[in-house]
Amino acid sequence: MRMHNPPHPGEVLRELCLEPLGISVTDAAQALGTSRKTLSAILNGKAGISPEMALRLSIAFNTTPESWLAQQSQYELWQAEQHRGELHVKRLVAA
Amino acid sequence: MRMHNPPHPGEVLRELCLEPLGISVTDAAQALGTSRKTLSAILNGKAGISPEMALRLSIAFNTTPESWLAQQSQYELWQAEQHRGELHVKRLVAA
DNA sequence: GCACAGTGTCACGCGCCACGTTACACGTGT
DNA sequence: ACACGTGTAACGTGGCGCGTGACACTGTGC
Numbered sequence: 001m002r003m004h005n006p007p008h009p010g011e012v013l014r015e016l017c018l019e020p021l022g023i024s025v026t027d028a029a030q031a032l033g034t035s036r037k038t039l040s041a042i043l044n045g046k047a048g049i050s051p052e053m054a055l056r057l058s059i060a061f062n063t064t065p066e067s068w069l070a071q072q073s074q075y076e077l078w079q080a081e082q083h084r085g086e087l088h089v090k091r092l093v094a095a
Numbered sequence: 096m097r098m099h100n101p102p103h104p105g106e107v108l109r110e111l112c113l114e115p116l117g118i119s120v121t122d123a124a125q126a127l128g129t130s131r132k133t134l135s136a137i138l139n140g141k142a143g144i145s146p147e148m149a150l151r152l153s154i155a156f157n158t159t160p161e162s163w164l165a166q167q168s169q170y171e172l173w174q175a176e177q178h179r180g181e182l183h184v185k186r187l188v189a190a
Numbered sequence: 191g192c193a194c195a196g197t198g199t200c201a202c203g204c205g206c207c208a209c210g211t212t213a214c215a216c217g218t219g220t
Numbered sequence: 221a222c223a224c225g226t227g228t229a230a231c232g233t234g235g236c237g238c239g240t241g242a243c244a245c246t247g248t249g250c
Contacts, residue, residue, distance in 0.1 A: 021188070024195090024196065024197085026195085026197080028187070030185075031184065031187055032184055032185075033182055033184050035240080037238080037239075037240085038237075040197070040198065040199085041198095041199095041237085041238090044198075044199095046199090047237060048237080050236095050237060051168070051174065052175045052237095054175075055172070055175050055176065056182060056184045059182075059184040059186060060185065060186055060187045060188070062189070062190050066168070066169075069168040069171075070165070070168065072168075073146070073161070073164040073167075073168055074161075076146040076164075077146050077149065077150070077160055080147045080149075080150050083147075084150060087128055087147070087150065088128045089126065089127055089151050089154045090126040090128075091154060091157065092126055092156060093116070093156050093157040095157050119224095119225065119226085120227095121224090129210090130211075131225095131226085132211085132227090132228085133209055135226070135228080136209090136227095136228090139228090141228090142207075143207080143208080145209090
């Protein structure tokens, strides 16, 4: 039921891509064609992974952009689920 | 290779949820707990589906929020792919 | 001890978008 | 003619992705 807090995609990026390759944040940012601050924000959970950034990551690390966006969606969805009770929605189709 | 233009999630929402049930945009917006304008913008491709809106849709139409977010991600990703050539990214892992 | 690279972070700005309200114009059906 | 549903334009608000410049901290090599 995946009820546990999903990790921020930035953490996965650091542990699965940067650390194994031994690449610094500065060098990775330069390779991605973005600023060091932007990449740092993503790695520390201060920013999400935009569709364009997912594309950059897929090119640089030879992965699929869908995998990054899927992680981001799961993370944001879990955030929204935490406030499920606050939204008053009427069911239009029987559960 | 899904190289074709993916439909905007708003179109799918209208054709698969509103029209079959014969519900007006006004009534649907009220049931979703949002404004008529906001729902109209989504249906006409003027706005995307936010994580919170995906949650609302899943409750009202008894679906999964993941399906809506996945459609939205695919749509945004395709948009980004159209400008793939404009981003200068260096490969850090051999293709 | 000191200089340097790497990193995180703060402040500021820019642009885009989701969302709300109010108001107007159009088409359809009564 | 009138009401209704709808699309949309104009306004404001809040948030976020992204950039820059600047600062403080940490570890390494001299």
